[in-house]
Amino acid sequence: MAGVDPRIGMKLSDLETPTLLLDRRACENNIQRMSSFFKDRPSKLRPHFKNHKCVTLARKQIASGAVGMTCAKLAEAEVLVEHGFDDVLIANQVVGKIKTLRLARIAKKARIGVAIDCLEHALAISQSAFEESSTVNLLVEVDIGMGRCGVQPGEPALELVRNIVKLPNIRFAGLQAYEGHLVNVLDRKERSSRAQSAMQLAVETRRLIESAGYEVFCISGCSSATYDSTGTLAGVDEIQAGTYVTMDKQYKKLVPEFENALSLLVRVISRPASNKAVIDVGVKGAGCEFGLPGIRDFPDVEIPFFLAEEHCVINQCPDWQVGQLLHFIPTHACTTCNLHREILVHENDIVVEVWPIEASGKLT
Ligand SMILES: Cc1ncc(COP(=O)(O)O)c(C=O)c1O
Numbered sequence: 001m002a003g004v005d006p007r008i009g010m011k012l013s014d015l016e017t018p019t020l021l022l023d024r025r026a027c028e029n030n031i032q033r034m035s036s037f038f039k040d041r042p043s044k045l046r047p048h049f050k051n052h053k054c055v056t057l058a059r060k061q062i063a064s065g066a067v068g069m070t071c072a073k074l075a076e077a078e079v080l081v082e083h084g085f086d087d088v089l090i091a092n093q094v095v096g097k098i099k100t101l102r103l104a105r106i107a108k109k110a111r112i113g114v115a116i117d118c119l120e121h122a123l124a125i126s127q128s129a130f131e132e133s134s135t136v137n138l139l140v141e142v143d144i145g146m147g148r149c150g151v152q153p154g155e156p157a158l159e160l161v162r163n164i165v166k167l168p169n170i171r172f173a174g175l176q177a178y179e180g181h182l183v184n185v186l187d188r189k190e191r192s193s194r195a196q197s198a199m200q201l202a203v204e205t206r207r208l209i210e211s212a213g214y215e216v217f218c219i220s221g222c223s224s225a226t227y228d229s230t231g232t233l234a235g236v237d238e239i240q241a242g243t244y245v246t247m248d249k250q251y252k253k254l255v256p257e258f259e260n261a262l263s264l265l266v267r268v269i270s271r272p273a274s275n276k277a278v279i280d281v282g283v284k285g286a287g288c289e290f291g292l293p294g295i296r297d298f299p300d301v302e303i304p305f306f307l308a309e310e311h312c313v314i315n316q317c318p319d320w321q322v323g324q325l326l327h328f329i330p331t332h333a334c335t336t337c338n339l340h341r342e343i344l345v346h347e348n349d350i351v352v353e354v355w356p357i358e359a360s361g362k363l364t
Contacts, residue, residue, distance in 0.1 A: 005354045012349050013325055017267040018281040020340040021327070022246065022355075024347045026261035027057070030245050033257065034227065035064040038239065043231050046070050046089060046220060048242025052262075052337045053359035055083045057245065068111070070220070070240040074099055075362035081106045083358070089113040089139070089220060091176055091240060093121060093149055099364070100128035104169075107134035113220075115141040115176040117151045122164040129169035137173035138164060139220060142205055144198040146181040153201040158209050165214060174218035175209075177202035178240070183225040186253065192229035203235035225254040248333035249294045262343075263296060263327040264336070266312075268320045277317040279326065282308040286328060287335025296327035 007015065038045050047061045050072040058069055058080065068087030071077045077088045087110065094103050094114050106112055107129060116122050116138050129136045142157050143150030151157050157175070165172050179198045185191035199221065206216045220238035222230045231239045243251045246262035264286055270278040286293055292303040304315055320326075330336040337343070338360055345353040 007344060007351050007354060010351050012265060012346055012351065015265060015344070015351070017265050017325070018285045019265045020337070020343045020357075021263050021265050022057075022343050022345045023259070023261045023263070024345050024352060026247075026259035027245060027345075028060075030247065030258045030261060031060055031064050034241060034244050035066070037227065038231070039065065041232065042234075043236050043239055046238040046240055047245065048072070048091075048240045049076050049080060049359065051242035051334050052246055052343070052357070053079075053362070054337070054343060054355050054357045055079065055359075056353075056355040058085065061245065067238065070238075070242070073362060073364065074102055075364045076359045077112065078102065078106055079359040079362060081110045081112075085110060087111045089176075089238075089240075091115050091139075091141075091178065091220065093117065093141075094125070095121065097124070097128070100124045101132065103136060104128040104132035104134050107136045108132065111137065113137040113139050113173055115139050115149070116164075117141045117143075117149050117160070119160065119163050122160075122167055122170060126164075126167040126170045133169075135169050135171055138170050139174050139176040139218075140164075140172070141176040142202050144177045144179055144201045144221075146178060148178075148180065150177075153205040154208060157205045158212055161209050161214055162212070172214065174216050174220065174237070175202050175206060177219055177221040178223070179221065179226060179230060180223070183223045184250075184254065188254075191225065191254075195226040195230045196233055199230040199233050199236060203233060206235055224251055224258070227255075243333050246333040246337070248290075248336070249329045249331045250290045251333075252329075260296075260329050262333050262336070263329055264293070266326050266328050268322055268324040268326070271320070271322055275316055277314045277320050277324075279312040279314065279328075280310065281328065282310045282312055284309045285336075285339055286330050287332040287339065288330075289335065290331040293328040293330050296329055298326070 045066040141150040218237035222239045224241040224244035
């Protein structure tokens with residue numbers, strides 16, 4: 001039997017760096033805030049696992065009222081099913097025989113949904129599910145303006161539904177619709193009204209499909225930045241918010257009511273000149289495609305660039321010593337968590353738990 005992790009009980013200042021950290025109180029507040037928002041509403045949370053990829057955290061989201069989890073990848077869904085989750089949606093296309101067979105296999109153990117946007121997807125999944133004697137729920141993805149995957153709203157979506165409903169070993173479960181092109185609109189009112197107009201396209205498509213005589217069990221979509229706009233629209237059932245639970249620098253600008261729970265503990269490893277400090281993390285430890293990390297407690301210190309694998313050079317630094325600890329706030333929590341294998345949970349500057357990130361690096 002594995003013993004107690006020796007880092008539990010350690011002060012953060014005694015840890016090796018870089019280390020991914022989660023502030024327990026901030027994370028619990030985020031979970032609580034989001035679950036109370038949806039507690040008495042018709043729509044329910046289906047949090048996006050891709051944000052943290054950590055089974056323990058996903059369990060906490062389910063315990064606080066989430067109806068199931070959303071995944072971006074089949075391999076993430078497999079991890080959840082292996083760990084006993086019984087209701088998982090892959091809000092993405094699963095293509096290729098090996099993958100559709102894997103999909104059909106997990107559908108024997110759990111309620112599995114997957115997005116499709118053409119008849120070929122449905123035929124392949126139906127065939128694999130037939131071979132595996134399982135049933136897969138299909139959500140027709142509607143492109144509500146993002147321009148990624150998805151069939152056009154209205155008649156094209158209805159046409160696809162007509163073509164798939166009679167296929168064996170699948171069940172038409174509803175619509176997938178994500179307003180991803182609007183989540184970064186800074187002005188909250190503008191974001192809210194534009195996101196609602198976009199999501200209305202999915203709601204109207206739902207009505208059209210229903211009026212043609214097909215039952216639509218759900219519309220699943222929305223994000224941490226639009227939970228209080230599209231998440232309250234009549235006809236929307238499931239909210240796939242992900243980042244609210246860990247938060248990051250980018251989302252903090254959009255939904256400041258959630259707290260930055262995630263940080264990267266890093267160290268100054270060199271002071272090669274009077275104004276210069278070198279930190280022990282680079283692109284192999286922090287996702288930075290949305291911009292550079294912030295530095296907690298030093299809001300005025302900017303990281304000028306962040307391209308090295310394992311280093312980050314700061315040119316105008318305060319009076320930091322070699323060995324000084326800093327908390328970087330990643331700009332993108334999802335790509336940062338994917339780079340780490342575990343997350344150290346802390347409270348009052350002491351490590352209280354160590355959680356594996358089971359789906360880190362699961363990309364297939
Ligand atoms: C399909 C889908 N649903 C929902 C989300 C929302 O996640 P988050 O709340 O982290 O923005 C995303 C984000 O990329 C997504 O791709």
